[in-house]
Amino acid sequence: MPKTIPNKICRDYFSELSNSTHKQYLALRDFxxxxxxxxxxxxxYGYTVSTVYTMTRNLKEALETKTEDPFFKTVKTGxxxxxxxxxxxxxxxxxxxxxxxxxxxxxxxxxxxxxLSIYAIEKILIDAGFVRLPRRDKQERIDSVASAREKFxxxxxxxxxxxDEHFSTSSAGLLAIIPTILQYGIDEAIRHSCYPETKEISRxxxxxxxxxxxxxxxxxxxxxxxxxxxxxxxxxxGLNVLPKxxxxxSYSSGVTRDMNVLFLQSVQRIWKQNNMxxxxxxxxxxxxxxxxxxxxxxKNWSGKRGKALPSIQAVLAQDPDTGIICYxxxxxxxxxxx
Numbered sequence: 001m002p003k004t005i006p007n008k009i010c011r012d013y014f015s016e017l018s019n020s021t022h023k024q025y026l027a028l029r030d031f032x033x034x035x036x037x038x039x040x041x042x043x044x045y046g047y048t049v050s051t052v053y054t055m056t057r058n059l060k061e062a063l064e065t066k067t068e069d070p071f072f073k074t075v076k077t078g079x080x081x082x083x084x085x086x087x088x089x090x091x092x093x094x095x096x097x098x099x100x101x102x103x104x105x106x107x108x109x110x111x112x113x114x115x116l117s118i119y120a121i122e123k124i125l126i127d128a129g130f131v132r133l134p135r136r137d138k139q140e141r142i143d144s145v146a147s148a149r150e151k152f153x154x155x156x157x158x159x160x161x162x163x164d165e166h167f168s169t170s171s172a173g174l175l176a177i178i179p180t181i182l183q184y185g186i187d188e189a190i191r192h193s194c195y196p197e198t199k200e201i202s203r204x205x206x207x208x209x210x211x212x213x214x215x216x217x218x219x220x221x222x223x224x225x226x227x228x229x230x231x232x233x234x235x236x237x238g239l240n241v242l243p244k245x246x247x248x249x250s251y252s253s254g255v256t257r258d259m260n261v262l263f264l265q266s267v268q269r270i271w272k273q274n275n276m277x278x279x280x281x282x283x284x285x286x287x288x289x290x291x292x293x294x295x296x297x298x299k300n301w302s303g304k305r306g307k308a309l310p311s312i313q314a315v316l317a318q319d320p321d322t323g324i325i326c327y328x329x330x331x332x333x334x335x336x337x338x
Contacts, residue, residue: 190263
């Protein structure tokens with residue numbers, strides 16, 4: 001059958017019913033949608049009345065029993081299956097070359113909408129000649145992933161839509177903190193704070209996004225390879241995934257000292273209401289090193305580095321019984337007393 005119909009213009013294509021399937025479709029449309037009788041349809045399209053009734057019966061049966069459209073073929077978008085599979089295999093191999101573990105590979109693929117089991121990923125790696133990675137602790141794995149700097153088209157962070165789904169995560173332990181947050185009303189304190197928010201990322205989600213990174217011991221925020229694609233970390237913050245590193249920098253620039261002070265005051269009230277603060281505190285001064293332009297910063301002694309460095313001097317007060325940091329200030333200067 002030729003792929004093209006020669007000597008045919010668009011107007012003639014719709015008016016000349018040379019294709020039998022096309023003619024059947026129009027005949028049935030006139031019968032069911034336009035209200036033509038079987039006799040009128042038969043006269044118009046050159047069928048017998050019995051043939052028209054046979055076509056109507058066949059259409060009803062097809063619509064009741066079959067899932068595919070009886071006339072129009074559904075065009076599937078995206079890459080062909082072979083290309084899709086080859087692309088997934090290449091991604092898995094590239095990640096392993098960057099020392100990504102199988103669970104980390106699965107997390108990255110899940111975030112991109114590719115559902116592969118641990119067994120399937122391992123089989124692809126074995127077939128490609130890779131051996132198991134040596135056993136590493138969590139920090140070594142995080143550092144390895146951070147140093148890889150493998151870039152992905154991570155999903156855009158937005159408010160989570162609760163659906164019945166399955167996904168892989170290396171941060172399920174974060175979810176165990178949520179009952180404590182709710183128990184003491186910390187979520188309410190965040191909700192009533194003055195922190196910035198957007199339509200998609202509320203102030204509660206924004207603050208919990210920072211908490212998620214802190215609790216996960218992620219030290220390099222610029223290494224946005226895995227943590228900005230981990231669905232478990234996103235779920236903790238009420239998001240599909242955590243925002244990328246640029247968002248954290250932008251959000252931090254919009255937070256003022258007054259916002260932090262007001263929020264800490266509300267949290268302090270929560271600790272007092274629950275009798276979590278005693279009448280004594282451990283007081284400590286620490287220097288937060290700064291590696292940028294130090295013209296406006298004083299030099300403070302850093303015990304960790306054994307010398308004075310351009311830094312920000314901070315003071316912390318900790319409750320000795322609960323370990324709660326009940327006071328903090330990073331505006332300490334040599335000529336200002338607390």
